[in-house]
Amino acid sequence: MRIFFTTVRNWLADDAIPSQVVDVLNEGRPALRIADIQKKKLRDFLLTLREELLVFVETNYDDPVYGDSYRSLYANKLRTYPRHCVRLSFFEPFCSSIEEFLQYKTEFIQNEGKYLGFLVIRPLYKCIGRNAIDVKAKKDPWDKVAICKATIKSTCIGHKLSVKAFPHASQDAEHMSCAENSIWALLEYFGNKYAIYDPILPSEILNTLRDYKDERTIPTTGLTYNQISILLKKRGFETKIYNVKNPNFKELFTCYIESGLPLITCIEGKEFGHAVVCIGRTTEPEISDSSFEEVDILGNKHHLCLWNRNIHTFVVNDDNFPSYRIIDYNKPAEGYDHADDAIITSFIVPMHEEIYMPAELAIQTTNALVDLLSINDCCVRTFLTTSRSYRRYIVNNDTLSIENKQALLRLDMPKFVWISEYFDAGSASKRMAQGVFILDATCNTRSGLIYNNLIMAINNGNSVIIDEKSGQYVTHNTNFPQQFKRFGGNLK
Amino acid sequence: MEQFRSIDSYDRICTDEHEVLRIDRIDAYADYIRQAIRDSEKYSEDACKHASVIQFTYY
Numbered sequence: 001m002r003i004f005f006t007t008v009r010n011w012l013a014d015d016a017i018p019s020q021v022v023d024v025l026n027e028g029r030p031a032l033r034i035a036d037i038q039k040k041k042l043r044d045f046l047l048t049l050r051e052e053l054l055v056f057v058e059t060n061y062d063d064p065v066y067g068d069s070y071r072s073l074y075a076n077k078l079r080t081y082p083r084h085c086v087r088l089s090f091f092e093p094f095c096s097s098i099e100e101f102l103q104y105k106t107e108f109i110q111n112e113g114k115y116l117g118f119l120v121i122r123p124l125y126k127c128i129g130r131n132a133i134d135v136k137a138k139k140d141p142w143d144k145v146a147i148c149k150a151t152i153k154s155t156c157i158g159h160k161l162s163v164k165a166f167p168h169a170s171q172d173a174e175h176m177s178c179a180e181n182s183i184w185a186l187l188e189y190f191g192n193k194y195a196i197y198d199p200i201l202p203s204e205i206l207n208t209l210r211d212y213k214d215e216r217t218i219p220t221t222g223l224t225y226n227q228i229s230i231l232l233k234k235r236g237f238e239t240k241i242y243n244v245k246n247p248n249f250k251e252l253f254t255c256y257i258e259s260g261l262p263l264i265t266c267i268e269g270k271e272f273g274h275a276v277v278c279i280g281r282t283t284e285p286e287i288s289d290s291s292f293e294e295v296d297i298l299g300n301k302h303h304l305c306l307w308n309r310n311i312h313t314f315v316v317n318d319d320n321f322p323s324y325r326i327i328d329y330n331k332p333a334e335g336y337d338h339a340d341d342a343i344i345t346s347f348i349v350p351m352h353e354e355i356y357m358p359a360e361l362a363i364q365t366t367n368a369l370v371d372l373l374s375i376n377d378c379c380v381r382t383f384l385t386t387s388r389s390y391r392r393y394i395v396n397n398d399t400l401s402i403e404n405k406q407a408l409l410r411l412d413m414p415k416f417v418w419i420s421e422y423f424d425a426g427s428a429s430k431r432m433a434q435g436v437f438i439l440d441a442t443c444n445t446r447s448g449l450i451y452n453n454l455i456m457a458i459n460n461g462n463s464v465i466i467d468e469k470s471g472q473y474v475t476h477n478t479n480f481p482q483q484f485k486r487f488g489g490n491l492k
Numbered sequence: 493m494e495q496f497r498s499i500d501s502y503d504r505i506c507t508d509e510h511e512v513l514r515i516d517r518i519d520a521y522a523d524y525i526r527q528a529i530r531d532s533e534k535y536s537e538d539a540c541k542h543a544s545v546i547q548f549t550y551y
Binding site for chain 1: 517520521524525528529531532533536538539540542543
């Protein structure tokens with residue numbers, strides 16, 4: 001193994017560094033043309049990072065994902081493909097040589113936030129392999145985006161480190177197209193974040209879907225949305241598929257993103273069909289008069305700002321671009337040829353099996369409660385979260401009294417709850433709320449009764465619960481504050 | 493020192509007054525939610541039909 005040390009700035013300024021790395025990567029193959037393409041792709045990737053970052057380069061890296069593709073596909077070819085990859089590791093500037101780097105303890109590097117992720121370079125024409133980059137390493141929008149993050153473990157020259165990131169890789173177009181790659185990234189995220197899910201390797205994706213494809217699986221010809229959904233179900237998810245024909249499509253899309261669920265997102269035009277993973281959004285919307293609209297709920301007009309209709313830019317991991325691409329909802333394929341007419345036409349939600357209430361039902365129940373409690377001139381924000389996260393928010397909320405906290409913490413909650421917070425325009429930037437509905441995500445009653453959906457509501461200091469004896473809503477005068485701190489959100 | 497205590501904390505935060513919230517339009521709300529469920533199922537069916545048609549393979 002060879003180890004190089006440089007900075008992003010030097011990599012971009014001096015062609016000798018990438019040339020040397022790519023030579024080692026290609027193991028002396030007569031690959032002059034591929035080398036130029038690889039250098040261009042690496043340059044495009046590194047151009048999105050802060051120039052002062054340190055880069056450690058380790059050669060002869062055995063990457064599990066590329067290794068799986070190598071064994072399933074590339075080793076069978078006539079032309080020789082190298083077995084090893086090269087790995088770049090990125091750090092905040094804190095040392096000036098490999099020797100100095102080796103003087104530091106792992107704990108210092110990890111705890112002081114020096115490690116910012118890694119990028120695996122594959123010996124392929126599409127060389128951007130598995131990578132996990134902390135948004136702080138990105139040059140421009142790192143303080144603007146809020147995304148789903150998992151802790152992803154790695155090593156660098158013997159140091160065992162971890163980074164909080166959303167996994168990304170480019171497609172190789174033979175073993176993995178955008179569809180398989182989106183599945184891989186999604187399961188890599190969930191598998192690293194939650195013990196109940198496992199990451200997946202490319203050959204496992206193709207083998208699992210072998211019975212569901214009419215033709216051969218290699219070389220890949222992509223997947224339909226049904227096939228993507230089947231695979232996610234086989235890996236322990238319950239899925240929901242939404243299509244743009246749904247009149248609340250955008251609101252539902254945003255609602256699930258606000259819920260911290262990465263979505264496999266389909267972008268279609270007449271000559272274009274692409275799948276990406278939507279992993280977050282840019283900053284919170286600025287609430288102004290123009291954000292409000294007249295919402296008709298059962299014939300009554302309510303002057304409301306619906307939070308999930310007021311977010312227009314999202315963060316996606318697109319396997320044809322470096323990680324964390326910001327897209328405009330209305331122009332999701334900007335930068336692609338022949339895709340001016342492309343729009344988001346579908347998305348798949350990878351849901352936990354114990355979420356029975358979909359977003360549309362949570363939104364409609366919220367609307368019914370808004371009407372019931374005559375709420376007006378407020379912004380309404382609906383999202384899903386775990387009761388564990390919500391309880392953590394309650395116990396750390398310094399705008400609630402100890403008694404308020406006890407009252408909320410003793411509520412019986414299922415594993416997941418839908419939360420609808422509402423607040424006036426003046427409280428939006430202060431991140432305060434005047435009220436909240438806590439809804440039972442295990443409820444999906446076909447009887448249509450809204451009683452069962454509600455666990456508790458807090459409305460301007462009063463509470464609304466179901467009276468267990470009468471089965472009716474009872475409102476109590478309570479000492480909940482008129483305003484309290486809002487839930488911080490599922491995106492980080 | 494209290495070693496073991498059960499608190500019905502909800503009662504402790506309530507003042508004496510409370511009222512049963514009258515939902516005069518309960519049938520209308522029930523229809524509203526039922527319609528939401530029917531719409532959800534209809535749109536899901538449409539989405540699943542579409543999902544088997546397009547093969548996503550842009551490269």
